[in-house]
Amino acid sequence: MFKDILPEILKHEGYYSNHSNDRGGETYRGIARKFHPSWPGWKIIDSEKQARGSLPRNYRSNHTQMEALVEQFYKSKFWDRIxxxxxxxxxxxxxxxxxxxxxxxxxxxxxxxxxxxxxxxxxxxxxxxxxxxxxxxxxxxxxxxxxxxxxxxxxxxxxxxxxxxxxxxxxxxxxxxxxxxxxxxxxxxxxxxxxxxxxxxxxx
Missing domain, CATH: 1.20.141.10 (Chitosanase, subunit A, domain 1)
Known part of the structure; x- marks a missing residue:
């Protein structure tokens, strides 16, 4: 069921965001850097920021590993934990x-x-x-x-x-x-x- 349900959750999370009022600060697919700084996806985001200078709101990474990293994160940190x-x-x-x-x-x-x-x-x-x-x-x-x-x-x-x-x-x-x-x-x-x-x- 996890793979069926995850897209329903992620549609509310969007892609890249760095909202000034969001206490989680910089986020990607709802993963807050402030609370999850060791998530491997941040290395990809940092390299893409360096290449582009900055990332626009709702920027979507096309890196081949990114979606798998997002899925692994939600499975281990949320679904399995409860x-x-x-x-x-x-x-x-x-x-x-x-x-x-x-x-x-x-x-x-x-x-x-x-x-x-x-x-x-x-x-x-x-x-x-x-x-x-x-x-x-x-x-x-x-x-x-x-x-x-x-x-x-x-x-x-x-x-x-x-x-x-x-x-x-x-x-x-x-x-x-x-x-x-x-x-x-x-x-x-x-x-x-x-x-x-x-x-x-x-x-x-």
Whole structure:
């Protein structure tokens, strides 16, 4: 699922940016140099800056290794770290992945608070999504959790926008609105069994 979901996340991140109001400073594909200075992609960016003098906003590197470096970064630093392969529902995988990318541990704390306060789950609100948090996620109605978490994220964005982040609020909310719950369709195997059972029942 990671390879299917990552493009949905990256479409919100753009390419090269060095926004003066972004606390992460220089970023590429959402990877902030301030927080991830050892990412190998920065060597490529630096060489391209040196060759060009400067890079325009949303500049896209054509280096052959760049997209692989971006993918490896998001897999190891985000997807694997919060055990998203173990989350059963793909819509929840998407919105949790996006929250962790966009808000870090605060995105996970929001989820844990929703699970604790709205679903009665006895879990710690520590911003670390381990096996206990994943078990809690998988134990509740996925659509109800999705909608509650989406609402909690909207409230969070509105709250932090009051602390000098107003310029980002519209983008955050637009990003959030792009995620909607999609019920997992019936599998072909199950559909075949249902069809066979229906055939025999109708001919009894």
């Amino acid at each position: 055990l998203l392969d173990q989350v059963n529902d793909s819509s929840l995988q998407r919105i949790i992945f996006d929250a962790y990318v966009n808000s870090g541990g605060n995105g996970i704390k929001l989820l844990q608070r929703v699970l604790r306060d709205q679903f009665g789950k006895n879990i710690q609100v520590d911003g670390a999504q381990g096996r206990l948090t994943v078990a809690a996620i998988n134990s509740v109605n996925p659509q109800q959790l999705f909608e509650a978490y989406k609402a909690a994220r909207a409230s969070y964005y509105n709250a932090i926008a009051k602390n000098g982040n107003e310029v980002f609020l519209k983008g955050w909310l637009n990003r959030l609105s792009s995620f909607n719950y999609q019920a997992v369709g019936i599998s072909l195997g199950v559909a075949a069994l249902v069809g066979v059972a229906g055939f025999f029942l109708s001919n009894m």
